[in-house]
Amino acid sequence: MKRGPMGAEDPLLRVEGVGKAYFSNRVLKNVNFTLGRGRILGLVGENGAGKSTLMNILFGMRVIQETGGYEGKILIDGKEVHFRSPMDALNAGIGMVHQEFSLIPGFTVAENIVLNRETLVYNPLVEAFGDRLTTLDRASMTRRADEAISRLNIELDSSTPISELPVGYKQFTEIAREIDKKGTRLLVLDEPTAVLTESEADILLDSMRRLAAQGISIIFISHRLQEVMSVCDDIVILRDGEVVLQTTPAETSVRQIASAMVGRKIDRTEGPAEERRSSDKVAMQIEHLWVDMPGETVRNVNLTVFEGEILGIGGMAGQGKLGIANGIMGLHPAGGKVTFHGENVELNNPGSPLSLGISAVSEDRRGVGLLLEESIAWNIIFTSLQTQGRFLKSFGPLKIRDEEAIAECARKYIHDLEIKCTSEKQHVQELSGGNQQKVCLAKAFETRPRLLFVAEPTRGIDVGAKKVVLDTLKRYNREHGMTIVVISSELEELRSVCDRIAIIDKGSVAGILPASTPSEAFGYLLMGAGAAEAEKAANDNSNGTEAASA
Amino acid sequence: MNRIKKFIEEAGWPRILIAVFLVILFIVAPFVGVPVDAAFSDTLVRFGMNGVLVLAMVPMVQSGCGLNFGLPLGIIAGLLGAVTSVELEAKGIPGVFTAMAIATPIAVVLGWGYGLLLNKVKGEEMMIATYVGFSSVAFMCIMWLVLPYSSSNMVWGYAGVGLRTTVSVEEFWQRAISDIAAFNIGDAFYFPTGMFLFFLLLCGLMWVFMRTRTGTAMTTVGSNPDYARASGVNINRMRTLSVILSTWLGALGIIVYEQSFGFIQLYMGPFMMAFPAVAALLIGGASVKKASIINVIVGTFLFQGILTMTPSVINSMLQTDMSEVIRIIVSNGMILYALTRVTKVRS
Amino acid sequence: MKSTSGGNAVTLFCMRNAVPIVFLLVSSIGIYYSQFTAEYLIQEMLTRLARNSFLVLSLLIPIMAGMGLNFGMVLGAMAGQIGLIFISDWNVSGLYGMTLAALIATPLAILFGWMCGVVLNKARGREMVTSYILGFFMNGVYQLAVLYGFGSLVPILNPELVLSRGYGIRNVTNLDNIRGSLDNAIELNIMGIHVPLATFLLIGVFCLFIVWFRRTKLGQDMRATGQDLSVAHSAGIPVMRTRIISIVISTVLAAYGQIIFLQNVGTLNTYNSHEQAGVFAIASLLVGGATVARASILNVFTGVLLFHLMFVVSPMAGKYLVGDAQIGEYFRVFVCYAIISLALVLHAWRRHADKERARAALRGEAGGAA
Incomplete structure (x- = not known):
């Protein structure tokens, strides 16, 4: 099934020569890749390979600005962007689901999905006391939540309090929230399957395919090889801050990815100096x-x-x-x-x-x-x-x-x-x-x-x-x-x-x-x-x- | 300039203000006709009276239980000891020690229960301690009426039952400790040597205790409970022990206070007594998490100095008594300052 | 969740409402022994409901914002009292007087509330003890102002208000000019029992306000902030500001509550009236079954009713039961503090239990593997 971009059109996201050093410590160099509309890109790498730094740059996190910005360009729809805060990234249609949940436990699924973006109704008191005295339109909030949930194609009652949900469904609620945001076109999922059971992970992968079919692009960070191979259109492997392999599931094998990810870096350290016979005790x-x-x-x-x-x-x-x-x-x-x-x-x-x-x-x-x-x-x-x-x-x-x-x-x-x-x-x-x-x-x-x-x-x-x-x-x-x-x-x-x-x-x-x-x-x-x-x-x-x- | 800045930062401006204020009071005093020797003597006496109560804060702060707003619990143990010794008509130094001996087991039992409670509510010790203190004072109000004390020195004359709100210990052990080797200089200066020695003895014991294996563990629990646990320390046991110690010192403290003051104040008397002790400790440079014996001595002296000097000096200057208001603002301001300074909260 | 059978539901109800139920039992015994007539008790309860409900209601909003019991409401009470001192001085009477007092109190209460909010934001995690000490501290400032500033820096015209030394307000300020003006604004007597209808109407309007407020964006933000500060913050809610607003609202309402309270009482103990306001209001709310983290309007009315029932009957019950009214009086003081301690302990306890449960949920299959 091909859901690739149509020829001449610019890709949704283009990363050009992006690099980053925290003072003297270089963590990313010359990263290049593109992501088309409705495609899923698997980002693979060891801990410390530079995945989080790359995502921090993409998401306009403050820590990047505070440590001197980054090198290279990030282009959305062919236009260069400079995100100064996560808000800028949100406005450009980038949504991110982190490993730690960002949900209010006592709120319902619907309330969490529309958190701080509730549907509001004007009333005269607003004139005197400001916008925050608008009232909530709960019917519309529920409708929006249900809509987002249905786009994920999962079974989830939007009136359930979060605290009563199993972990997997909390994850879905987070994703639904990103989808409900107007104009979310790129979704970053950071190790979303780490906390899921296998059946929940399967549902999630399914939902990801559906979202892609609806035109949303996804960056999928995972270290689970089978998942990456089964769901992604493109695979980018980072090692020591560099892209070491850029491929598609059809062209590669589990083995190639594994060796690219870990690499041979014996030259960097001398390795075990002596072969030792350990005791049997x-x-x-x-x-x-x-x-x-x-x-x-x-x-x-x-x-x-x-x-x-x-x-x-x-x-x-x-x-x-x-x-x-x-x-x-x-x-x-x-x-x-x-x-x-x-x-x-x-x-x-x-x-x-x-x-x-x-x-x-x-x-x-x-x-x-x-x-x-x-x-x-x-x-x-x-x-x-x-x-x-x-x-x-x-x-x-x-x-x-x-x-x-x-x-x-x-x-x-x-x-x-x-x-x-x-x-x-x-x-x-x-x-x-x-x-x-x-x-x-x-x-x-x-x-x-x-x-x-x-x-x-x-x-x-x-x-x-x-x-x-x-x-x-x-x-x-x-x-x-x-x-x-x-x-x-x-x-x-x-x-x-x-x-x-x-x-x-x-x-x-x-x-x-x-x-x-x-x-x-x-x-x-x-x-x-x-x-x-x-x-x-x-x-x-x-x-x-x-x-x-x- | 930088050193001054650093000093102010470390000491905190409220403490410096208070110290400067006190110095000014002492300087101004002779010019507005306040006898300095009497004022200084008063300060010393009150320092001795309150010192042990302030010292009672130290173990709990060190073990991370926070400021002991539940001090009234210890005070109640002390009051029971004091009242019982009067009932037994124990006089003089044996009288005081009878009171302390009776108060000790009561304080240990109360402190133990209080410690167990505080272990269940880690992170909210201070608020709960305050109300445990209040509840126990209110409960004892009923008890003072009901307990079968019968000494005519203490019960209401007309009813024959129920203790009076204040019981005089003049005929029993007033200044029994204070007067040991006490001396006068001139008419107005009185130095309660015995009370000082007793206070310093307790400070010394505390100093030694804090250097034993158990005392070291206690401090470590307050400093970083996770570290302590990883080193094999039983956190809850250390905390309970610190609460028992604090409660017991509170009991001794109130007996020292009463023998100098000459009266046992029952009913709502102990109600607010934790606050001046807490304030004094903080003025001495302690924080919600760390307190030393130096903090106790410096703090008690500064705080009691202000309490003694303000009424006399300000009254002479303005012909009005603002001491109560100043006491409220200074002590609570100091506590407030300490509470807002610690932003790191472990749960 | 398994479905609970009928018996279980009753047990659950009793456990959730253990505090009000115990109170009801104790009070019933008290009523029996106190020998009060039904008329007397009903009149007394109506009066006290009208008098205290508003003060207790002012506590609801900070609880919603997760700031616990607002011991800092005494700041609002002080603002209200300053308003009352001024109208007594200017001799404005009746409803006009009350309104004027409220108008004077409002900016003061906003200022105090804002201050309190800023301080509490600095002491996150220990809001209650801090607001409590702040109450004491501001009590000192209030005394400084009223005892030394009024009549000297702040002009007071009416010499009857001022201490004989020429400045400072007297210990007792007579509020005859507004006494009962709201309670009696609409006359209603049912079977010889006077019903302070206008006050109840005002309280009713206020309850509607709270119900409506919960449905506003601000109310929703407060709930979010109260449940998880960092999540609310990352969702873009201005959490610190929201917390301050909740305290400001509470303080302003406490100021109005204190004015309503004092128009019923009719005399202002210049230096004491506010001190008890906080403790009694908080104890009432907790008696009504509220917790540090959750409180409803129903808790308020149940609480005021039960707490004051106990308050009224205990001295007489004490007198007839053990022959000493004093014991009853101490008993009610004890109950007042004990109930607050109990609520605080239960809250802290439950929080620990919840944390444990949340951890157990993360455990997954690990527990079963062994």
Whole structure:
């Protein structure tokens, strides 16, 4: 079925040589593509490939203006546009559905669809008190909502309060709202299927096809390969801020997309320096773990961590990789069975893993990892003081903090990890991201753990600090025999430090491969293409793989 | 210039205004005929009277429960102790300590229940604390009428039942603590050494406590509960403990207050007592989330200084008593300032 | 949602309305023991409904905007009282006097309300405690103005209003010139019971206003703001402004409410009348079954009726029951504060439970996997 543009006419959207750098950090370069009327474009890429930056530019988000604008041109109907705010983008007919819902829970579906664009009726009081005293025309509001819903071709009662809807229908309500906006011609859907069940996702894909048939163009951001292949007319794959492949489903294969998305970037990092034989001794055994962490739900994870290895856990955002560490550390409600060196780890009790010698560096550095308003020294020693009773000295019958020992310890880490600060008394909130991360590591190291979880170790920190952090992890692993589990969205980073890497998809382990496996094998796992495909890809390219499926 | 600016920013202009105002009051006082020694002595006495009540704010602020507007609960425990010791006719220093000994278990039980309640309503502690305080005062109004106290020093003469609104402790333990090693300089200057020592002793104990493992954990819970939890600290237990401590200090505080004042004020007496204590702590430089012992000492001194000096100085200058109005504006203005400054709200 | 059987529906109704039901029971016992006649009680309830309803109604709009119980309504009451002081001074009587007082009070109340709104926007998440302290603070400012400013900076002509020292308003201001002027504007007596019809008409008009207001764009924006500030903001609703408007409306209405209240009472306790206005109005509303997040017009009338019923009967019931009227009086004070505490606790509690439930909904199949 061809719903393409008619010959000479300008395409709805043309992106020409668009680039963007946040100060010295280049995140997009020379992006080019076009999108015709009524076509669906799949935008595919790893986390951090530049998808969100591109959408922020397209949507006129303020953060782009504040950091010096962008390069290149964006043309709508062949005319160049400069959006200064999301309002400008809305007026030009661009609608966006974000991953987080933007709905009022107590309002009905209809009220949400027409939110702040209600049908209004004039009354004389308006003259005295202004436009906001116009009354609502509820009949018309309902009619508009029903119309938008019917264009999506779904079953949804517009008088139901949002709070009573299942997640999938909240998503439809959001889309219906964009459709109800007059002149919405381009719809951006950011990972809309991430929160949907499979049947709901099918309905959504169907609705997308219908909308396209009605002439609305769609940019569909997804990492689910099958969905992209089944619904899109064009596919654009971004990697490291560049378009690496522009194709159509007919011309490409799952494999080509996977390898384009992940790419071969071995030249950038040196890769695992040595092939190491990890020991056969099991450090941690995870069975049927589920974790209720909002946005990172873990559904059923089975995983074995061997003593002395560095295990990587990768996966797309929202698939549950972060939930694993948080669940085991007792920070979110969890269930299942976790044993550590044969001893049972009590879930939902943060004290239990700590006392067994398991520590974690949280991905939420500022929220969970640090006491921003306290000194570096206090941040580093608190956990050891609490769980192990160290850094205390006797004061009569009481034991009080030994400030001398605390400062001593903090100074040691400041020197070891090259933490840039005025002194150990400086408040942590005044440090840069990289130095804050080093404080988090110091805190974890000081508990002298036998197993350490490190989540997103390099997120939001500069290149120099990145190297120190990763090298430090390796050093502690080699020198102290510390078993380390690194959880990261950046596959290349995992490949450079880990021995084995597990990929998490939909809350379960999609597969475990040695870090030396070629990257497209991981690409398959990331895109939910299944372990078998990944194994095949791995076998094609190298020998000696160790693929496992959950 | 920048340093001054930074100093003002850190201290907050209301605090500086109040400090400057107090200094001006002391400077102006001799010129309008107010005896400075008497005024200063009054300030010191009131400082000692109120210090422990202000100190009672610290544990709850540190553990993140916010300003303890529920102080009346602790005060009630103290009142029960005081009234019971009078009923037992305990006199002098043993009398005061009898009162404290009786008040302690009551404060612990009340504080424990109050702590459990506040754990259920995280994020809205302050409003609920205010009304828990009010309700308990109103409830005790009924109790004062009903409880079977019979000492003729305390019950209404004509009915023979029900406690009086104010009970004098003159014959029992008035200034029992204050007068330990107290001295006079001249006619007007009186220094309540014992009361100061007692207050400093409690401050010292608090200082030590805040440095123990438990005290460190308490501060951390207030600073970042998620961090504390990730380090294996039981947040609810720390919070409950801090509430018990605050309540107990409130009980001791009111007994210290009464022995200096000479009267036990029942019924609606404790109703508004949380507000001056809260205001004093904030004036001393504390915020809704952080308070230190220095804040307590500085704040109590500044606030009580203003309360003592304004009536005398302003009266002499304007021949009118504006102290009540100034008290209301200063204390509530200070609380308001602190509440609006913290914009980050954790839920 | 499963359909509920008849028995369940009754249980649900009782749970939702536990507070009014308990109050009704306590009051019924109180009525029995107080030995009041039906005529007396009916007259008293009618009077108190007319007197207090308007004040309580003024609380509805900030609740709609998600700002909780507006303890800052005392600011409006102060504005109303300043209006009344002026008309007493100028000796304007009757309905004209009330209207003039309202006219004077309106700009003041708008100013106070705007101030209050700005302050509360700075203290998001702790609006109630802040508006409460703001009430205390403004009480100080009010006293400063009325006790020291009036008669010195602000000219007061009538020496009877002024303290003997030459400035400052006396503790009690007589409002004989407007006493009952609205209540008695339309004479209606049914079986010897006087019905303040005009006041009820005014309250009725006001209820219609609230019903209509809910259907305006502004009302819809307030509901949206109240339910989810950030979503409303991203939808383009000027949330901060909307919140301020809701407080301004509430403050202005509280000013009118206080004028109506005082024309019935007939005397103005210059320095105390407003202090109780907030606490009593809020307690009434909560007794009527409202919560911090939801309140209806029905809650207002039920609440005023039940709260004041308890208020009237408890001293006498106390006297006949335990031989001491004082206990009854303390009892009603206790109930007043306890009911507010209870409502606040329940609200906070429920919010936590809702959050837990919302999380559980996100859990998906995870919970069942193990």
